[in-house]
Amino acid sequence: MTATLAPAGVSGLARDDLRARADSLASGAVHHGGTAVRVEGILKSYGGAGPAALEGVSLDIAPGELLALLGPSGSGKTTLLRVIAGLEIPDGGRVFFGRQDTTDIPVQRRGVGFVFQHYALFRHLTVFENIAYGLRSRERKRRPPEAEIKARVERLLDLVQLPTLAKRYPGQLSGGQRQRVALARALAVEPSVLLLDEPFGALDAQVRKDLRRWLREIHRETGQTTIFVTHDQDEALELADRIAILNRGRIEQVGAPHEVQDHPASRFVMSFVGETARLAAEVRQGRVWVDGRPVLAAESGWPQGPVDLCLRPWDLAVGQGENALPGTVREWRRTGRGTVAEIQLDGAEAPVEVAVTEVYRPGDRVRLEAAAARVFARG
Amino acid sequence: MSPAALAPAAPRAGRPFLRPSALPGFRLTFGITVTYLTLVVLLPLAVLLLRASAIGPAGLWALVTDSRNLAALKTSFGLSLAAAAIDAVAGLLIAWVLTRYRFPGRRLIDALVDLPFALPTAVAGIALAALYAPNGWLGAPLAELGIKVAYTPLGILVALVFVGLPFCVRTVQPLVAEIDKSSEEAAAILGASRFRALVTVILPPLVPAMLTGFALAFARAVGEYGSVIFVAGNLPYVSEIAPLLIVIKLEEFNYTGATAIAAVMLLMSFSALLAINLIQDYSRRRFGHV
Numbered sequence: 001m002t003a004t005l006a007p008a009g010v011s012g013l014a015r016d017d018l019r020a021r022a023d024s025l026a027s028g029a030v031h032h033g034g035t036a037v038r039v040e041g042i043l044k045s046y047g048g049a050g051p052a053a054l055e056g057v058s059l060d061i062a063p064g065e066l067l068a069l070l071g072p073s074g075s076g077k078t079t080l081l082r083v084i085a086g087l088e089i090p091d092g093g094r095v096f097f098g099r100q101d102t103t104d105i106p107v108q109r110r111g112v113g114f115v116f117q118h119y120a121l122f123r124h125l126t127v128f129e130n131i132a133y134g135l136r137s138r139e140r141k142r143r144p145p146e147a148e149i150k151a152r153v154e155r156l157l158d159l160v161q162l163p164t165l166a167k168r169y170p171g172q173l174s175g176g177q178r179q180r181v182a183l184a185r186a187l188a189v190e191p192s193v194l195l196l197d198e199p200f201g202a203l204d205a206q207v208r209k210d211l212r213r214w215l216r217e218i219h220r221e222t223g224q225t226t227i228f229v230t231h232d233q234d235e236a237l238e239l240a241d242r243i244a245i246l247n248r249g250r251i252e253q254v255g256a257p258h259e260v261q262d263h264p265a266s267r268f269v270m271s272f273v274g275e276t277a278r279l280a281a282e283v284r285q286g287r288v289w290v291d292g293r294p295v296l297a298a299e300s301g302w303p304q305g306p307v308d309l310c311l312r313p314w315d316l317a318v319g320q321g322e323n324a325l326p327g328t329v330r331e332w333r334r335t336g337r338g339t340v341a342e343i344q345l346d347g348a349e350a351p352v353e354v355a356v357t358e359v360y361r362p363g364d365r366v367r368l369e370a371a372a373a374r375v376f377a378r379g
Numbered sequence: 380m381s382p383a384a385l386a387p388a389a390p391r392a393g394r395p396f397l398r399p400s401a402l403p404g405f406r407l408t409f410g411i412t413v414t415y416l417t418l419v420v421l422l423p424l425a426v427l428l429l430r431a432s433a434i435g436p437a438g439l440w441a442l443v444t445d446s447r448n449l450a451a452l453k454t455s456f457g458l459s460l461a462a463a464a465i466d467a468v469a470g471l472l473i474a475w476v477l478t479r480y481r482f483p484g485r486r487l488i489d490a491l492v493d494l495p496f497a498l499p500t501a502v503a504g505i506a507l508a509a510l511y512a513p514n515g516w517l518g519a520p521l522a523e524l525g526i527k528v529a530y531t532p533l534g535i536l537v538a539l540v541f542v543g544l545p546f547c548v549r550t551v552q553p554l555v556a557e558i559d560k561s562s563e564e565a566a567a568i569l570g571a572s573r574f575r576a577l578v579t580v581i582l583p584p585l586v587p588a589m590l591t592g593f594a595l596a597f598a599r600a601v602g603e604y605g606s607v608i609f610v611a612g613n614l615p616y617v618s619e620i621a622p623l624l625i626v627i628k629l630e631e632f633n634y635t636g637a638t639a640i641a642a643v644m645l646l647m648s649f650s651a652l653l654a655i656n657l658i659q660d661y662s663r664r665r666f667g668h669v
Contacts, residue, residue: 085568086568087564087567087568107564107567107568108567108568108570108571108572109570110568111570112568113568114564114565114568116561116564116565118559118561120559120561120562120564120565121562121565122562122565122566122579122580123562123584124583124584124665125579133566133569133571133579134569134570137566137569137570137571137572137575138570185565185569186568189569189570
């Protein structure tokens, strides 16, 4: 969290006034703790007999935090983002910005920044006019003078590293450049919170990687409270301070990347944040049994009875130990990082890729030892 | 991309316009196009100009500046422009409603829009005359308010608006359907009022299509005859349109006079359409960045 962070809770929506921001900076009013955005029990359904889009979602976002909403498509993550922005009206629940209840404040007056997956730039306006749009949209007495608009747009163009493109039209830019312009446009109004809806979803892999790093830098520079939606767990793990994992309209777990990765709260989280091999197993007598063979010592606190045994591929290695799990090699190949074998463990739903040192042929029988494992009660 | 990469390869000597291409077809299609346009459009118009030129420049000038002819030309072009302008606005609104909203009877209304295309124009003229006559359904209440529609220039305007409407709806409709909803949302999030979003975000991309509709409606209105003569009253100097004047001249066996007025109309229409096209080109460059 940086010292340039403006207090989201204090003056609510008026805070995007430059002067208010400058004052708050001068007085050193930096809030640690507290919440920038809070949603409480958000309900939203799209009618019909289908599943509800959001089934009572509650979440706190700290000032200056970079939070990822992670989930598969249809999990409600975009809907939640749009509810926070004011683009969707929830059927129930409240939204707070700082201490202010913004549930009933129309989208035009919420003062959020929003970046769309497909940029949604104004195609008939130049890059400059796109970025200036929010400032020009203010009512006369809050609209900055032309010289200041110009200065601010130029500063933003520098921030997004496109200082020479002010006079271009969006159609003349590449995808990555468009998304930078969209981000500059969203930041121009000095939003209380920046919302990004799958911001890199439409870009190719390399640009995506660059923009990810660059967004992290911008966030460090500006300390802007940011929520972004993604279905890419790598993106969430790499970028976010905290990750909220959504599934079917509910939050399954909220936590720092290492928490959700090392201590997944549910089988869904486990399999969503990383590749997982899953086997039907049973915990009894202090051991985990697969196919009537004990394979691991059970940790204290693991549920008894039938469970799903979940293993990360990087915790698996070929070994001949007593407890090793039997499996069949499906395929063996070289990659940039070494050699891997695709191994179908007996009783597993899908094969896993395991790093190996020897050469295998499809059909070879191998045994894998697990350095770590997690179990989740079945049902 | 460097500018050099974008620059077209120089055409081979002796073959202007023709660049080597892996996808041939230029020569065949261009040949057919020129032949067809010559036969169907240019030749008849050339004959018209030839016949009109028989009366000489002085005679032509006298005809054009003849006060009755001048009044008719003014009526035709002035009211056509007005009608096209009204259609452009109303057409946008109708296209918007038909595209944006779902309501019972939408398809029916959508089909109704094309009726002015399909109707013999005389039918439209008779219907409008009956409706707006001083004792008609609309004419009677309007007459009480002191507004006369039938047998006045206002009647002509109503008829021209009627026949031009489909052009303005059909040209704009596909573009309304294409409007990116998220750019509207972006405008709202950036604090723009609905009105500001409409003027600055939604309308500009529609301007080129609106101009196309305007040009088509205008062209149709200038040439319109059937629906107008029934409702116009056809008073010389007041509610007489140029096409009617041509017919009158023809009935008097004054072929030269008729072709002369026709030639003038042709030139005026052509310049008007050319001007609209140029504006359209400009607006496409200005607003049409995709």
